[in-house]
Amino acid sequence: MSLSANAAIGRPRLFDEEAVLAKLTALFWRQGYSQTSMTEIVKISGVHKPSLYRTFGTKEELFAIVLRRYLAERIGMFTALIEQAGPGIGGVHRFLELFEGDAISERGRDGCLMVMASNELRGSLAGYDFSADYRRQMGEQIRILLARALPEAVPELIQARTDLLVTYLLGLQVVLRSGADAEEIHRYFHAVHVTADTW
Amino acid sequence: MSLSANAAIGRPRLFDEEAVLAKLTALFWRQGYSQTSMTEIVKISGVHKPSLYRTFGTKEELFAIVLRRYLAERIGMFTALIEQAGPGIGGVHRFLELFEGDAISERGRDGCLMVMASNELRGSLAGYDFSADYRRQMGEQIRILLARALPEAVPELIQARTDLLVTYLLGLQVVLRSGADAEEIHRYFHAVHVTADTW
DNA sequence: GGACTTTGTTACTGAGAGGTACCAAATCCT
DNA sequence: AGGATTTGGTACCTCTCAGTAACAAAGTCC
Numbered sequence: 001m002s003l004s005a006n007a008a009i010g011r012p013r014l015f016d017e018e019a020v021l022a023k024l025t026a027l028f029w030r031q032g033y034s035q036t037s038m039t040e041i042v043k044i045s046g047v048h049k050p051s052l053y054r055t056f057g058t059k060e061e062l063f064a065i066v067l068r069r070y071l072a073e074r075i076g077m078f079t080a081l082i083e084q085a086g087p088g089i090g091g092v093h094r095f096l097e098l099f100e101g102d103a104i105s106e107r108g109r110d111g112c113l114m115v116m117a118s119n120e121l122r123g124s125l126a127g128y129d130f131s132a133d134y135r136r137q138m139g140e141q142i143r144i145l146l147a148r149a150l151p152e153a154v155p156e157l158i159q160a161r162t163d164l165l166v167t168y169l170l171g172l173q174v175v176l177r178s179g180a181d182a183e184e185i186h187r188y189f190h191a192v193h194v195t196a197d198t199w
Numbered sequence: 200m201s202l203s204a205n206a207a208i209g210r211p212r213l214f215d216e217e218a219v220l221a222k223l224t225a226l227f228w229r230q231g232y233s234q235t236s237m238t239e240i241v242k243i244s245g246v247h248k249p250s251l252y253r254t255f256g257t258k259e260e261l262f263a264i265v266l267r268r269y270l271a272e273r274i275g276m277f278t279a280l281i282e283q284a285g286p287g288i289g290g291v292h293r294f295l296e297l298f299e300g301d302a303i304s305e306r307g308r309d310g311c312l313m314v315m316a317s318n319e320l321r322g323s324l325a326g327y328d329f330s331a332d333y334r335r336q337m338g339e340q341i342r343i344l345l346a347r348a349l350p351e352a353v354p355e356l357i358q359a360r361t362d363l364l365v366t367y368l369l370g371l372q373v374v375l376r377s378g379a380d381a382e383e384i385h386r387y388f389h390a391v392h393v394t395a396d397t398w
Numbered sequence: 399g400g401a402c403t404t405t406g407t408t409a410c411t412g413a414g415a416g417g418t419a420c421c422a423a424a425t426c427c428t
Numbered sequence: 429a430g431g432a433t434t435t436g437g438t439a440c441c442t443c444t445c446a447g448t449a450a451c452a453a454a455g456t457c458c
């Protein structure tokens with residue numbers, strides 16, 4: 001399902017949609033939605049305004065596209081980290097370590113675009129409740145991690161642990177975006193390591 | 200420390216600063232900083248623009264005043280809830296119940312102004328790192344709650360539990376602002392009740 | 399080659415943003 | 429009473445915002 005209906009007819013597009021969306025994702029992620037102007041978007045993307053509007057629609061529609069793309073990418077990252085972490089309770093600790101590595105990176109300090117957009121747009125945009133979608137898909141991934149880590153636990157307990165971890169991770173993104181230093185960030189990771197030890 | 204240097208000389212002010220700040224806090228809290236215009240601020244406050252600028256400075260300075268005021272009020276709420284919750288591990292559960300009552304209220308659905316502003320302004324405004332201030336003061340309150348709840352725990356453990364709860368509560372505000380329904384909100388509270396039972 | 403279609407580029411629009419100049423009104427001090 | 433000082437209120441400023449009209453350029457199809 002491409003954005004352009006018929007790619008063969010007419011003058012060929014000089015820019016790559018995916019590359020532009022990747023750049024704009026980073027831009028929105030850094031600055032937020034309403035604090036990013038179309039002028040900046042034109043500058044960063046290298047695509048002139050009428051082309052942007054023809055391709056992606058209004059600023060709001062463009063941001064919705066960015067959000068859907070980011071959501072899939074983000075969940076993919078969770079899947080990869082959980083895969084890499086392995087089974088057992090050690091897998092939970094390894095997952096947290098991998099997550100911390102990403103968190104203290106340059107991009108990690110921007111927090112999570114979903115959390116940022118949830119706060120700015122109250123979780124939905126143009127009728128699409130992206131925030132609920134994000135929590136649900138994130139929960140599914142965390143549940144996989146915990147089900148493999150705690151094979152003897154009943155589903156209700158797995159769910160409670162999952163809900164705790166999801167909420168914790170959302171809060172962590174708030175901290176990351178707020179400019180906390182590596183020491184404070186590590187304290188928060190330490191806290192959940194300690195908690196996971198009782199599981 | 201009043202905002203007006205000399206209250207006696209000149210025409211008396213027709214509006215109450217505190218009442219105006221309370222209204223504007225609610226407005227910023229609902230809409231966010233950059234999505235709230237000076238025109239709206241004039242309309243809600245009933246104070247004309249030049250008076251606002253004379254009294255509170257620029258929009259940015261006004262918001263800084265709102266943030267400091269809100270921070271004190273918010274920490275006061277934590278203090279009150281913790282006082283009301285009482286000692287022992289039961290105090291933690293009661294604190295959470297009281298907090299949930301506030302969370303599912305109309306205002307609770309707006310989340311926390313500090314969390315919202317942290318996401319929008321990356322934790323600081325005009326050189327004031329309000330976000331770090333908030334986490335520190337919030338941590339102090341939670342530590343009091345947990346120290347009374349777990350009198351036999353070593354300080355390191357109290358600190359770890361505190362850091363977990365602080366991060367969890369920040370994440371919860373993200374969920375609240377995103378428009379989650381009461382059932383989902385209750386699930387997240389249940390998750391931390393289950394965790395607190397192992398303390 | 400010529401009709402058709404889509405894209406790149408420039409210039410522009412109306413609306414709304416944050417912020418202020420200016421003057422009348424209301425108080426205090428002498 | 430009259431200057432001094434502060435506030436209320438109207439009208440205005442400049443700048444930037446999202447969005448678009450119009451036309452040239454670059455392709456496909458017949």
